[in-house]
Amino acid sequence: MSAKDEIKLEPCPYCGAAVVSIGRSHVRGTRVGAWIHYGVCGNCGARGPMTNPDGFFYLTPEDAAEAWNLRRAAL
Numbered sequence: 001m002s003a004k005d006e007i008k009l010e011p012c013p014y015c016g017a018a019v020v021s022i023g024r025s026h027v028r029g030t031r032v033g034a035w036i037h038y039g040v041c042g043n044c045g046a047r048g049p050m051t052n053p054d055g056f057f058y059l060t061p062e063d064a065a066e067a068w069n070l071r072r073a074a075l
Contacts, residue, residue: 007065008018009039017043020068037061039068 009020019042024035036057038050049067052058058064 007061008069009065010069012041012044012046012070014046015041015044019039019043022064022068023047024061026055035059037064039064039071 002018007022009022011018012020021040021042022037023040024037025032027036034057036050037060038048038058040047049058049071050064050065058067
């Protein structure tokens with residue numbers, strides 16, 4: 001991923017820290033190689049969201065970043 005394509009994340013909605021990254025976890029019981037992605041605060045450890053309103057996991061870092069940034073706007 002180039003600097004031009006870098007994912008931009010809003011600060012943590014709980015502590016305000018700008019140290020936020022995209023984490024991922026393997027989902028058991030799904031097809032091989034299925035990973036879910038979510039925002040993670042490097043300061044307070046807040047995570048998520050991991051699923052969209054329909055209950056589907058975020059499977060790309062870009063979708064997880066969009067969800068993290070929308071959560072920030074909702075507070």
